[in-house]
Amino acid sequence: MAMTRKLLFLVSDWFYAHICLWDIAAAASGLFILSCICQKLTNRGPMLWPVLGVLPSMFLHLNNMYDWATEALIKTGGTFYYRGVWMGGAHGILTADPSNIEYMVKTNFSNFPKGKNYRERFQDLLGDGIFNADSETWKEQRQMAKSHMHSSRFMEHSLQTMQDLVQQKLLRLTEKLVKSGDRFDLQEVLLRFTLDSICTAALGVDPGCLAIDLPEVPFAKAFEEATELSLFRFLLPPFIWKPMKLFGLGYERRLKIAIQIVQDFADKIVSDRRNKLTRLGSLIDQSDLLSRLMDTEEKNGHLPDKYYRDFSVSFILAGRDTTSVALTWFFWLLHKNLEVETKIRVEINEILSHKKGIIQLQDNVIFTAEELKKMVYLHAALSESLRLYPSVPIEMKQVEEDDAFPDGTMVKKGARVLYCTYSMARMESIWGKDCLEFKPERWIKDGQFVSENQFKYAVFNAGPRLCLGKKFAYMQMKMVAASILLRYSVKVDEDHNVVPKVTTTLYVKNGLMVTLKPRLDLDREALM
Numbered sequence: 001m002a003m004t005r006k007l008l009f010l011v012s013d014w015f016y017a018h019i020c021l022w023d024i025a026a027a028a029s030g031l032f033i034l035s036c037i038c039q040k041l042t043n044r045g046p047m048l049w050p051v052l053g054v055l056p057s058m059f060l061h062l063n064n065m066y067d068w069a070t071e072a073l074i075k076t077g078g079t080f081y082y083r084g085v086w087m088g089g090a091h092g093i094l095t096a097d098p099s100n101i102e103y104m105v106k107t108n109f110s111n112f113p114k115g116k117n118y119r120e121r122f123q124d125l126l127g128d129g130i131f132n133a134d135s136e137t138w139k140e141q142r143q144m145a146k147s148h149m150h151s152s153r154f155m156e157h158s159l160q161t162m163q164d165l166v167q168q169k170l171l172r173l174t175e176k177l178v179k180s181g182d183r184f185d186l187q188e189v190l191l192r193f194t195l196d197s198i199c200t201a202a203l204g205v206d207p208g209c210l211a212i213d214l215p216e217v218p219f220a221k222a223f224e225e226a227t228e229l230s231l232f233r234f235l236l237p238p239f240i241w242k243p244m245k246l247f248g249l250g251y252e253r254r255l256k257i258a259i260q261i262v263q264d265f266a267d268k269i270v271s272d273r274r275n276k277l278t279r280l281g282s283l284i285d286q287s288d289l290l291s292r293l294m295d296t297e298e299k300n301g302h303l304p305d306k307y308y309r310d311f312s313v314s315f316i317l318a319g320r321d322t323t324s325v326a327l328t329w330f331f332w333l334l335h336k337n338l339e340v341e342t343k344i345r346v347e348i349n350e351i352l353s354h355k356k357g358i359i360q361l362q363d364n365v366i367f368t369a370e371e372l373k374k375m376v377y378l379h380a381a382l383s384e385s386l387r388l389y390p391s392v393p394i395e396m397k398q399v400e401e402d403d404a405f406p407d408g409t410m411v412k413k414g415a416r417v418l419y420c421t422y423s424m425a426r427m428e429s430i431w432g433k434d435c436l437e438f439k440p441e442r443w444i445k446d447g448q449f450v451s452e453n454q455f456k457y458a459v460f461n462a463g464p465r466l467c468l469g470k471k472f473a474y475m476q477m478k479m480v481a482a483s484i485l486l487r488y489s490v491k492v493d494e495d496h497n498v499v500p501k502v503t504t505t506l507y508v509k510n511g512l513m514v515t516l517k518p519r520l521d522l523d524r525e526a527l528m
Contacts, residue, residue, distance in 0.1 A: 045072055045076055045080025045081055045082060045094075046068075046072050046080070046082065048082070048083050051085070051086045052085055052086070053082070053083040053084045053085055053086065053088075053090070053091075054082045054083060054084060055084060055085055066393055066420070066422045066423070069094060069420055069422075069423055070096075070420070070422065070423035070426050070427075072094075073094065073095075073096045073420065073423045073427070074423075074426075074427060077407075078095060078096050078097040078100075078407065078427070078429070079093055079094070079095040079096070079097055079100060079405070079407055079409050080093065080094055081093050082094055084237065085237045087237065087239060088237030088238065088239065089117075089237070089238065089414075090117075090237065090416060091415055091416070092399070092411065092415035092416035092417050092418070093409055093411060093415070093417055093418070094418045094419075094420060095405070095407075095409070095417065095418070095419050095420075096419065096420050096421075096423040096424045096427060096430070097405070097406075097407050098424070098430065098453070098455045098456045098458075099405075099406040099407065099455075100405045100406060100407055100409070100419070101419050101455045101458055101462065102455040102462070102463075103405055103406050104397055104405075104417060104419070105397075105455070105458075105461070105462045105463035105464070105465060106455070106462065106463035106464070108403065109463055109464055110400070111399065111400045111401055111403055112397040112398070112399065112400070112417060113134040113135065113397065113398060113400065114132070114133075114134055114396070114397065114398065115134070115396075115397060115398020115399075115400075115416070116398065117396075117398055117416060118132075118396055118398065119132050119133075119134070120238075121230060121231075121233040121234060122230055124230070124255070124256075124259050125226050125227070125230045125259050125262065125313065125317075126310060126313055126314050126317065127306065127309070127310035127313070128307075128310050129141070129310035129311055129313060129314030130142060130145060130311065130314050130315075131314040131317060131318060132310075132314065141311070142468070144293060144296075144297065145289070145293075145311075145468055146468055148289055148292045148293060148296070149289065149468050149469065149472070150468075151292075153287055153292075154201075154287060154289060154292065155369075155471075155472075156287075157201065157287035157288065158201045158472055158475065158476075159369050159475065161197060161200045161201045162197060162201075162475065162476055162479045163366050163367075163479070165193065165196055165197055165200070165210065166366070166479055166480065166483050167366055169193070169196070169210040169211070169212075170189075170193055170210060170480065170483070171483065171487070172212060173189065173210060173212055173214070174189075174484065174487075174488065174516055176212060177516055178488065178516045178517070178518060181515070182515070183493055183513050183514060183515045184513070184514065184515075185512065185513055185514075186328060186331060186490070186512045186513075186514045187324065187325070187328040187512050189210075189214075190323075190324040190327050190328055190480070191209075191220075191224075191320065191321075191324045192209035192210045192214070192220070193209075193210050193324070193480065194319060194320050194321075194323045194324040194476070195207060195209050195220055195223075195316070195319075195320045196208070196209050196210045197319065197476060198315060198316055198318075198319025198320055199316065200288070201288060201289065201319075201472075202288060202289040202290060202312070202315045202316070202319065203269055203288055203289070203290045203312055203315070203316075204269075204273070204286055204288030204290060204291055205269050207219060207220060218261060219261060219262065219265040222257075222258040222259075222261035222262050222265075223258075223261075223262050223316065223320070225254065225255075225258040226255060226258035226259045226261075226262050227317065227321065229251050229252075229254060229255040229258065230255065232251060262313060263309060263313070266309045266312040266313050266316075267305065267309055269290070269312060270290075270305050270308040270309050270312065271305065273290060273291060273294055273308075274294070274305065277294055277295065277298060282295060283295040289315065290308065290311070290312060293308070293311070294308065318467075318469060319469065319472075321391065322391035322392065322473070323391070323473050323476055323477060325389075325391045326382070326385065326386055326389075326391050326473075326477060327477055327480055327481065328512050329385050329388070329389035330381070330382055330385040330477070330481060331481075331484075331490050331492075331512065331514070332492060332512055333384075333385050333388070333389075333438050334381075334485075334490065335490065335491070335492040336438070337438050340381055340438065340440060341485065343377055343440075344375075344377055344378050344381060344481075344482075344485055345485055345486070347375060347376070347377045347378060348375065348378070348482055348485065348486055351371050351374050351375065352365060352371070352486075365483075365486060367478075367479055367482055367483065369475070372475060372478045372479060372482070375478055375482060376444060376447065376448065376449050377440060377444070378478055378481060378482060379443075379449050379474065379478065380440035380441070380442075380443035380444050380449055381440040382474065382477050382478065382481065383440075383443050383449075383457075384438055384439060384440045384442065384443060385438070386459045387425045387431075387457060387459065388425050388438060389422070390421040390422055390425070390459040391459070392421065392459070392461075393420060393421055393422035394418050394419070394420050394421070394422070395418065395419050395421070395458075395461065396416055396417070396418050397416070397417045397418075397419075398414070398415070398416055398417070399411045399412065399413055399414060399415045399416075399417060400413065401413050419458070421458050421459050424456070424458070430456060454466065460473075484516075487518065488516040488517060488518060489516070489517045489518075490514050490516060491514060491515050491516075491517060492512065492513070492514050493513035493514060493515070
């Protein structure tokens with residue numbers, strides 16, 4: 001009898017324990033499902049999972065992140081709330097509403113700085129440079145940079161820099177590649193060009209990335225890695241990447257090494273320039289941006305070398321990735337729209353028709369500033385390419401105080417506000433039913449280029465933070481595009497998968513494999 005009672009006790013105890021555990025599990029599952037249902041009923045945006053927030057949905061769409069965000073924005077009318085990992089602190093809204101963007105970057109500009117979340121992720125690389133600064137620090141740097149960048153001296157220096165790099169390096173390299181007959185990564189070549197260009201124009205130093213043998217430049221490799229790994233911090237909550245940084249683990253260890261190489265490069269430039277300034281008392285013979293800034297500001301009081309280092313690294317970041325990515329997408333779109341390429345070539349030929357008696361015209365043409373200004377259709381095609389594939393597809397701000405947007409969306413202090421220029425281009429409510437078409441004609445009226453509202457077309461930012469280098473970027477893009485299209489046909493490798501690479505703030509593609517063929521159908525008689 002005792003044995004029977006003991007057996008019954010054990011059986012009942014087993015059932016009690018397992019049934020309770022089952023009930024707990026069932027209850028937890030029920031709460032999970034209920035929270036998911038409630039979330040979908042109260043939030044029109046992507047699924048916000050318990051604990052993990054939007055992160056699982058993001059990883060499920062890692063290969064088409066921007067198109068997924070676009071679809072969600074269209075379904076929600078242009079704005080939706082999001083939340084990141086619990087304890088990660090990420091929450092706010094994603095918007096593609098031009099009125100919201102205008103309110104944020106102009107109307108109530110002071111309430112939407114880049115914010116701590118952005119700055120701390122780029123602090124190691126950019127320091128307090130202009131593209132990582134807010135408030136008075138940003139205002140002071142912008143005013144100084146603007147006064148020099150918009151001067152006729154710097155514009156002439158920039159033009160001369162681009163003309164020399166195109167003629168002496170880019171075209172020599174492309175000719176070598178044509179003769180080899182091999183396919184090559186066009187984006188890599190353009191990245192090398194833009195890095196040499198921005199370093200020469202802004203810092204007065206040529207890194208030599210575009211040399212004929214395409215050498216491996218440690219600084220260039222380190223800069224790319226430093227940028228990519230800094231951006232990776234946006235995909236992880238602070239309680240993960242900060243300890244990794246503290247203990248030098250994983251990618252954070254690589255990031256530290258890459259940043260040190262970048263900073264050593266910038267420090268040497270600043271040190272050499274300061275020594276020259278001390279020795280000569282003036283840098284009047286140099287027209288690059290750093291020299292003009294040092295020559296002017298040192299007369300008003302000594303600025304620390306770190307200030308100039310942060311300035312230098314920020315300008316390299318702005319000038320290297322954005323323009324090269326824009327040009328890469330531009331050539332890819334031309335490959336898909338040959339009629340646009342034909343119209344651009346006709347325009348170039350007409351502009352050059354006044355150059356009589358030039359022998360071997362294609363080899364000798366170096367475009368002047370006046371000729372570049374006349375390229376209205378090319379300007380429109382580049383603008384249309386940037387509309388569809390903006391170099392910076394998503395921008396981020398942080399809310400200083402509770403606020404309400406024009407569309408009625410409420411945001412709390414500390415929230416992050418992302419606006420997606422990539423998605424804006426794909427919304428009929430903004431660009432019409434032909435929004436998905438590559439259509440340069442939408443930018444031209446009566447033969448003249450017509451600019452769009454900067455809050456509808458925010459690819460160069462907008463409001464007080466409107467890109468200072470916009471004019472420089474267009475001049476550079478037109479110079480490169482016209483020089484290549486005059487001489488070559490660009491054929492894209494159809495077997496190569498061309499897709500956007502997901503980063504948080506910068507837009508980089510996985511290369512563009514192409515071959516170049518000499519253009520044989522140029523109407524020489526019209527140009528001789």
